[in-house]
Amino acid sequence: MPGYRFVDLDVALAEIQDRGGPAQLLGIGGGEQRNHHSLGELLEMGGRFGQFPIGAVDYASVATGPATTREAVSFGLRLFTYAGGPVVVLQRAAAARYGAPNGRMEILCPAAGGAAALIAEVRELMVRRSVLRGQVLTLGGSDFEPGIGGITFQQRPELAPDDIVLPDGLLDRLHRHVAGVARHRDRLRAAGQHLKRGLLLYGPPGTGKTHTVRYLLGALPELTVVLLSGPSIQFVTDAARMARALQPALVVLEDCDLVAENRDFGSGGQPLLFEVLEALDGLSDDADVAFLLTTNRVEVLEPALAQRPGRVDLAVEVPLPDQRARRLLLLRYARQLTLSPTVIDEVATRIEGMTASFIKELVRRAVLIAAEADRDTTDGDLTTATDEMLDEAHGITRSLLGGADAFDEQ
The missing domain is CATH 3.40.50.300 (P-loop containing nucleotide triphosphate hydrolases)
Known part of the structure; x- marks a missing residue:
């Protein structure tokens, strides 16, 4: 399965395991060699030669959202009851250096059709409970x-x-x-x-x-x-x-x-x-x-x-803002400033043909002018910023920020 589905596999298997009555989660020792063997081989070699003893479960911290994580089983055995019989599931994360580019699960189930039913339910839960859903x-x-x-x-x-x-x-x-x-x-x-x-x-x-x-x-x-x-x-x-x-x-x-x-x-x-x-x-x-x-x-x-x-x-x-929209945009970007309605109206008229991006920069420029003078922003700062932004010397700036006629005279 793709790497982004592995945490969904962990969620699905944990839900099925938790509702199946008594269950165990075991780790497998044996170092790196365990990554080269299937579940059947691990159990056979562990039982016959003691090469893969019971050990600590391996976990990996996996993101489940912009600010949340989950400790997912990256290598471990889940033992639980499913469909009335015992089940063993080996859950392992991707390990590209061992030739396993994708995460996977391996199942041992004595009941006929039990493994297929478990796989089908896991797939359904991986979609329904996916950590990607709603993100x-x-x-x-x-x-x-x-x-x-x-x-x-x-x-x-x-x-x-x-x-x-x-x-x-x-x-x-x-x-x-x-x-x-x-x-x-x-x-x-x-x-x-x-x-x-x-x-x-x-x-x-x-x-x-x-x-x-x-x-x-x-x-x-x-x-x-x-x-x-x-x-x-x-x-x-x-x-x-x-x-x-x-x-x-x-x-x-x-x-x-x-x-x-x-x-x-x-x-x-x-x-x-x-x-x-x-x-x-x-x-x-x-x-x-x-x-x-x-x-x-x-x-x-x-x-x-x-x-x-x-x-x-x-x-x-989504058109260029009209007079009403330009005025609303000025008020929106300057909502923390004290500016007179008269100047807002005058500037809204002067900047006809300009975009919302231009207006946002215009207000920022006015605040910067006032900041350099170490005082609060005034009507005069907004007027000065408008003069600068509309000056022919700023044709390139106007074109980048959305001016309608930046190159008309070139």
Whole structure:
């Protein structure tokens, strides 16, 4: 089994063992040699030659969330009763240097069909009790964050609706399309409607697409979420497989235009694009899985990705903020400052065509100007920061932060 499934195996076996009456958990001695032998060989050689005596159980501390761990059995014997008879299970973690790249269990059971029944129940419990269920995950692994077997656990964001400044009704549409389908899955199935769905968020850089995704992750704690961006998009097939097992689930592909450009623009298309399409098509219609894609360049998206039901059912533009949105964004980022409504309105008018990222930097710049003068931020600091940010000398900065006309005069 993959490395990230081993802790689920530990959870499943512990649950079955605990409910089966009297049980024991034993370790096996014998040093490194034990890693080269099967359960049958260990028992035979231990009984005949005393080479593998009873010893301490080996454990490994395994992440089960962003801030939680579990002491999982990495090498040990579980002795318990199952289906009315005795069972011995050897549970061992992956040991690549001994030729065992994956964790596994080995079973001895005298009852006919007992081992097969145990395996089937373990598999079912590994899905139902999975430590990945309800988590926010990224694939690819990290040396600095908690994770297991190439999967990293992320803290689920906590954003209030007031933290999101979007056109009226847009957030409700997204929430209904992701969560509403999950909530009413039985009615939809009864009516012969598919559950899998695709959403596309598009708009200029810096308008708040990622921020909107973060809100949805926090607002839908019942969903298992797999985040893919940059190089990790190569794991889209694995993400779809995990989402299907852990549904209801959401797979997020950020900046999907990097792999899903229209094939007419290049020669031969991108192999990764085909993986994305296959992942979307490979899910059955009744899979409670949503794909959420974001892009800055909707005009170059592959039509096969964007124009087929079941791939993308809802496309929503996250536009440049209008006057009302710019004012709300200024108030949001400056909520800890004392600024007059008049100046807020004036600046909101002056920065027409700018993005949320630009506005966030604008307020930060005003605070920095005041900090250098060793005083609180004033209306004048916000005005000065606006002058600087809008100055032609900062055209490059405006383009990077989302200015609409940074190169118009070049």
